[in-house]
Amino acid sequence: MGDGYKSKREIELELARVELMKLFKAREELDIRIAKQQRRLAALATLVDDSEQTDVILELNLGGLTEAIRTVLKASGARGLTPAEVTIRLTQLYFPVGEYKNFRASLSTVLKRLVASGEVRSAIHDVHDGRDESVYQWVGGIKNRFESAPRTKYKGPRGADGN
Numbered sequence: 001m002g003d004g005y006k007s008k009r010e011i012e013l014e015l016a017r018v019e020l021m022k023l024f025k026a027r028e029e030l031d032i033r034i035a036k037q038q039r040r041l042a043a044l045a046t047l048v049d050d051s052e053q054t055d056v057i058l059e060l061n062l063g064g065l066t067e068a069i070r071t072v073l074k075a076s077g078a079r080g081l082t083p084a085e086v087t088i089r090l091t092q093l094y095f096p097v098g099e100y101k102n103f104r105a106s107l108s109t110v111l112k113r114l115v116a117s118g119e120v121r122s123a124i125h126d127v128h129d130g131r132d133e134s135v136y137q138w139v140g141g142i143k144n145r146f147e148s149a150p151r152t153k154y155k156g157p158r159g160a161d162g163n
Helices: 008-048 050-059 065-078 083-092 105-118 142-147
Strands: 120-122 135-138
Touching: 008 065, 008 135, 065 105, 065 135, 083 105, 105 120, 105 135
Parallel strands: none
Antiparallel strands: 120 135
């Protein structure tokens, strides 16, 4: 049997992997649409100054700081955001920025973690005099998870080759 042969299980595995990647991509696209709609809703509620609508926005679960930062970066599109712009967007979404003792430090830590994980990239790295004016863009961690996954070759049941 040559290298071009794939067992039924190998083919099923590959098809399942491709389907899961498609589902993750669809979920990520939906997350981006949701993030943009949350931002739009917050902006419209501010313009209308509708306290009832503002209460609804406050009930939207943005999760913790990391998830909220993911949300604003997803909604920002290809342009990306500076840390100051991330802070403004979080405030627009009524995220409790003021509850942090040192929000800038927390934001910086989360951005570094997101860059290290491959979900975010620093498109323009601009740090000087202790100020971070870099631009951060959402890349998405889903595709990296499968594209870099090691592919093992199925060798059949143990003992099939005499070992």
